[in-house]
Amino acid sequence: MSTPAIQITDLTKRYGKDRGIENANMQVEEGEIFGFIGPNGAGKSTTIRVLLNLLFPTSGKARIMGMDVVRDSKEIKLKTGYVPSDANAYPHMEAGKFLRYCGRFFSPDGNERRINEKTELFEVDRKRKIGDLSLGNRKKISIIQSLLHEPRLLIVDEPTTGLDLLMQARFFELLKSENRRGMTVFYSSHTLSDVQMLCKRVAIIREGRIIKVEEIETLRKRQLKKIFIEFGSAVDNSLTGLPGIEGAPLVSGRSVRFLYSGEINQLLSVLSSRNIADMTAEEPSLEEIFMHYYN
């Protein structure tokens, strides 16, 4: 069995008043495109910064390709590319010079061939200073520099922010093609549609805790039902505590909605003695499943 691309074991990072990550466990297999999804402030960037050794773990372990993220940081970075969420490169440098500078950390010629390929693909003006570029163009530079050394693992943090739809499509195609050549992708985002399109598996992080690691298809296929009930009279609390109700039901006037994973007969039997005006049961969208975990 091959060594996992990323392995996080009981990882905790606390700092000051800010929430970090708490007792996180996750494994990303080599060669997969793995989604890491959660709302802003959930702990996605903190997790990535621990993986890249910008921050040190409070407790627990994190390993990349079997190497310890603190002790073997330099070796890890020889094989890892990173697209940060803030594409703040050196503003006074020309795009082309910046890319050559990045490339020289890996190869004496600055990986000129890869720079030419990728700047053409993303239509980057190499002569312009980075400080004069739009967020989208800075994002392109950031993406290109992360791929210059043909990394075995690519970590991306909100990579599509600022990219227009055409460039997003090219980026996704590029990720898929690099992935076919063996590159593992760790794709962190709060944009569900991106993750849904690219990833096979996903970890959901909420308030610093990884609450689910699941295949996208499994999440979709779970026997969750979205239930909507409109009562003839005021909503009573008889549903509270019923096994199979996921989270707290949302009550609005005389109606209530919730996600249900239990036996439908059991639900119907509880409801049979109630004054029901209307009821629907349908498949939830993937977005609603994620929102359910977020909330």
Add this chain to the structure above:
Amino acid sequence: MNRNLFMRELKSNALSLLIWTSVITALTALTMSFYGVFLENNQKILAMISILPEGTLQFKGISDVDDLFSVLGFYSANNVIYMLVLGSIYSIVLSSGILLREEYNKTAEFLLAWPLSRGEIFYSKAAVVFLNIAVINIVTAIAGYITLEVVKREPFSTDAFIIMSVYTLLLNLFFASLGLFMSMLVKRARPITTLSIGLVLILYFIFTISNITDGLSVIGYATPYKFVGMDTLAPDYRLDFISVLYFGGLSLLLTFIALRLYKRKEIYL
């Protein structure tokens, strides 16, 4: 040390080195060009100095008013402001920003994602700081020596000039180490330029007060300026062993602690 990072840092700091070196050199040359006029008006100047409080000149390293009229005395009195204060400000601003800037400009996310150890980053950047400080000291010293040769009316001691230049370099290197150390104490990324400049000025102010106020001379030892030999015309003027130990020891210690702190520093962006 990483050559790629070192060369980029060297380039990105070259313009500020050029500006600081040019300004200090120009100021030195300009001031020294007044030496002739100064000599010709010595009686008026003596009359003016006589109404100043006793000890006023001491903070410029002048223990005897006659020293002001020697070319080396005149030069060293001005060197206090140009290199011991301005040069120290350049040193501490450069060193306190060189690592911290990567954090508050958020470029640290790139820098720390490249295959570099924290030690390599620190050594590469510290090397640029120390090299730039050596360059500004050497260039201003050469320029100073040339102006001395041009305006002198009688010979001056080259040895004393070299010793004064070495003291200046040691002081600047000390402030550079202090800047590196201070930048490692900043938890959340923000510039500390104002704090750094303020610190140099406060230390110089304390040194000045200690020199001109009876009974306060002991507080001068709380500043590095007290350890700079300024009395260039004294017959026994030399590099004091205690001073060399003070500057060398503290600079090495502060740089070493800064390196240790950087290796464990949490980079918040």
